[in-house]
Amino acid sequence: MVETVTLSDGHTMPAIGLGVYLNEECAEACRVALQNGYRMIDGARYYENEVQVGVGVGKSGVKREDVFITSKVFHEDFTYDGTTAALKDSIANLGSSYYNLYLTHSAIGGKDARLAAYRALLDGKANGMIKSVGVSNYSAKHIEEIREAGLEMPVVNQVELHPFCQQKPIVEYCRKNNIVVQAYSPLVRGALDNQVIQELSTKYSKDPAQILVRWSLQRGFVPLPKSSQPERIISNGQVFGWEIEPTDMAKLDALDRGKEGAVTWNPVDVD
Template sequence: MSIGIPLITLNNGVPMPQLGFGVFQVPDAETTAAVTAGLQAGYRSIDTAAIYGNEAGVGRAIAESGLARDDLFLTSKVWNSDHGYDATLRAYDVTLEKLGVDALDLYLIHWPAPGRDLYRDTWRALERIYADGRVRAIGVSNFEPAHLDRLLADAEVVPAVNQVELHPSFQNRAVVAANAAHGIATEAWSPLAQGAALGSEPVLAAAAAHGVTPAQVVLRWHLQQGRIIIPKSVTPSRIAENLDVFGFDLTADELTAIDALDIDGRTGPHPATFEG
């Protein structure tokens, strides 16, 4: 499936590329070119969402790529306003239509939106889609340990993935531990925190030692800790650079120094209060 990219085996046995291509905040008009550049560089996992408004752009790139559907791993997410059993089933059909595919590889609840108190009903819909063979794996995004516990109390399927904010300045350790306890893979969105930690001494020192960029150091830090990551760029050179992170290994001391950069520096909304 992927070209030189390690695969993570999810808890239901489905392999997922450990490094994928994200399109958050990419306008639909620019998405086709960006995804095309990503596919040409070697990415085979694409992460989008209904709220991004660019599923159609992703679909155009896929259709024009000439790649077999089985060679791609596609992820999208149901938005907060579509929580609820029936609404989620409808939202999934809309996502498939926009992407121009018959099924996704991974479908996520984008946020728990606890004020709506519908994420368990939404999960039942994802379980239905999964049971019907219309998606290869299902998961969640931005779920805190309390949300996971409540979901799992009456879930039939354990989420395969929890996609959360995670980078050197915000390592989200409690969520990572909860994911591991339940056999859920941790996927990091904003793995570079829009550059927040790239100027730190440990990252710069490692970059100099290995002859790579600070961004490549941070992406490598994620990978060596077993996380799935989805860096985003619309610049072809940066798209290729973000993929070129398999030719070096950070030392144990370098990993520890980057671990020490954690300052609870969340950049996105808090899942306990965000309703969208």
């Protein structure tokens, strides 16, 4: 997997990554992914597996500088000092001197808390602990707070995104502001029995999961499919070298149910 996207700060990021949510023993999944072409691991402090990510990277044989690793600070630590301490702990957990990308995990906590956490991450970047800074589960109004505060804009916004929950207002805003959209839960947490998805799976001789990951890529998102099963990890990454036809993309686009289609907490509209 050599495909990458360029972030607004000039760094490059792989076009697909392995999600490790609810996989506290994820070292083996990370090893399998990296040895089969993945170059991005998406973790978080809330997942309680930062140590495991580091172990998996070490076991993979892939050089640290060739792996793009993400973590996130949870809203419970959204003060300047709390976020700074969390970042330092994350780095110790990983066993590396830096993260490629570090995000505020959600907009929960209020404007002042969000901005305090974000400022701490920007200072972490200035101190070399982070290469790029982003956000997760932010709506346009939350990102506008960052702009209004005169701070460097995030390079990434990670949100739940799949054909049933397409987050169109957020996506439109991010595209206008050169913010890459990462798609978590791109596999709808395994709810793949939809008739359209099944029909396209048959037509293209691809797994339903591959259809969803490919849809995400063709829409310009960076999908983060999650699995702990080696065969699924490998197949989820076999999404390059073929395309879904425009008429079939339109069929998937038509599945959008807005917020009603979300399968996770999706806290994009908090105050």
